[in-house]
Amino acid sequence: MSGEHERYEDTAAPYLLGALSELERQAFESHLERCTDCREEVERLRPAADALPRSVTPVAPPPRLKTALMEVVEREARAEQAPARRPLGERLRAWLPSLSGVPPAAAWVSAAFLLALGIAGGFGISKITGGNSTRTVQASIDSARAPEASASLRIYGNGENGALLRAHGLPPLPRGRVYQAWVKQGSEIVPQSTFDVGRDGGAATAVVEDLRGADAVMVTSEPRGGSMAPTEQPILQAKL
Amino acid sequence: MQLVQQGDPRGFELLYDRHGGAAFSLAYRMTGNRTAAEDVAQEAFLSIWRSRLRYQPERGSVRTWVLGIVHNRAIDALRRSLVHERRRTSAEGLEERQEAPERTDVEAARREEARHVQSALETLPEEQRRTIELAYFGGFSHSQIAEMLETPIGTVKGRMRLGLEKMRQQLVEGFA
Numbered sequence: 033m034s035g036e037h038e039r040y041e042d043t044a045a046p047y048l049l050g051a052l053s054e055l056e057r058q059a060f061e062s063h064l065e066r067c068t069d070c071r072e073e074v075e076r077l078r079p080a081a082d083a084l085p086r087s088v089t090p091v092a093p094p095p096r097l098k099t100a101l102m103e104v105v106e107r108e109a110r111a112e113q114a115p116a117r118r119p120l121g122e123r124l125r126a127w128l129p130s131l132s133g134v135p136p137a138a139a140w141v142s143a144a145f146l147l148a149l150g151i152a153g154g155f156g157i158s159k160i161t162g163g164n165s166t167r168t169v170q171a172s173i174d175s176a177r178a179p180e181a182s183a184s185l186r187i188y189g190n191g192e193n194g195a196l197l198r199a200h201g202l203p204p205l206p207r208g209r210v211y212q213a214w215v216k217q218g219s220e221i222v223p224q225s226t227f228d229v230g231r232d233g234g235a236a237t238a239v240v241e242d243l244r245g246a247d248a249v250m251v252t253s254e255p256r257g258g259s260m261a262p263t264e265q266p267i268l269q270a271k272l
Numbered sequence: 273m274q275l276v277q278q279g280d281p282r283g284f285e286l287l288y289d290r291h292g293g294a295a296f297s298l299a300y301r302m303t304g305n306r307t308a309a310e311d312v313a314q315e316a317f318l319s320i321w322r323s324r325l326r327y328q329p330e331r332g333s334v335r336t337w338v339l340g341i342v343h344n345r346a347i348d349a350l351r352r353s354l355v356h357e358r359r360r361t362s363a364e365g366l367e368e369r370q371e372a373p374e375r376t377d378v379e380a381a382r383r384e385e386a387r388h389v390q391s392a393l394e395t396l397p398e399e400q401r402r403t404i405e406l407a408y409f410g411g412f413s414h415s416q417i418a419e420m421l422e423t424p425i426g427t428v429k430g431r432m433r434l435g436l437e438k439m440r441q442q443l444v445e446g447f448a
Contacts (some may be wrong), residue, residue: 045432050347051407051414080439082332084408085339087389090382093296098288101317106281108321113279136417227316232351256311257318258357 037067044073048081048087106259109259159220171199171249171270178267180202182234183251185270196249199268201233205253212254214262216269221250226258246272273334276324283293284321286316292317294382295342302346302409312349316342343408350411391443400435 040063046052047060064071171183180201187195197213205211205228213224227237239249250266274284281296295316300309320341327337399421406412406420414432418425 041430042433044413046429049407049432050343053413077436080436082336083389083443086385087393088297088301089301089386090293091297097313101314102285104318105284105321107382109279109281129402257314
């Protein structure tokens, strides 16, 4: 333990200041569970780090920030009060207004037809590579919308702890929109984090959902702040 | 916070009214850009709303929790993007540009608190203050700071620890 402690000596301050890389932070947090000395140092220094944001001179936020936030929050609060999660068929009908009024079975057939068209019209073929501890799934891309893109999903272990999605060549989005990842499991589509792409169209985002039993990880573009259900067809999807 | 945790939008509105200004100010101080600060604050507050059940009062005040989330989001934004390039060139004087009007006693008290913490920071030796500001407000990692200042990583970490230690003492004495 003392050898381990020596390795992390003087790490408490960079940890509190947010100056560790993601991997270093995770390793230090794991060390903190075992090391009383480091825990004490973190707690001793924490009040100083917590005071730093209070040194900032107040700047008034634009009123539209609150308006935009309240719009999303009120919509999500209403959705939470509605029955837990709608079946996929209903969601697909929400994506495809032209199908509203069509009986659910017909909507499924139409959706399957559209999906088949999508595959025939430019979705690539997914493949799995990798060893026992991690595996990489190449994602299918809607080449009509993202002709330059490629993406892969790196799944750790059995997928219990999620995966890392990496993409290249994704088209930039207009202001006010972001990419959002989703996990599809049976009839449910679970929202994941939103992300932006760099100037080269590159992006990486963690998918934190337990992927055991999941069917696919998908990405759509959504209004900034994200959505509770996809509002368009996926631009890419990695089938599991 | 109880109302927020129950999923009540009015509770969230109160939370925003109370902490939105500080959150935006921190995001603006870190990104140096109103548009980027707005994006960071929006992402942070939506994350707060969606992870509201994770707040644990025994681990700190709501304000500390909110500002911690804003800080993490701003670091993510700085590390993944363009903002950093712009931010590097303008390390000082950002907060003087568009200060919020001092309308209420609460705002006056916050301004006083800001002055108090600023003065604690200013008592630090230059190299400690600079290291802490580059890390906390600049979003730079300790290895990036070591490279920028052409200083060994161990020295950078040591300056961070000594600086925080002195600040803690200053703050304790200041409030005593």
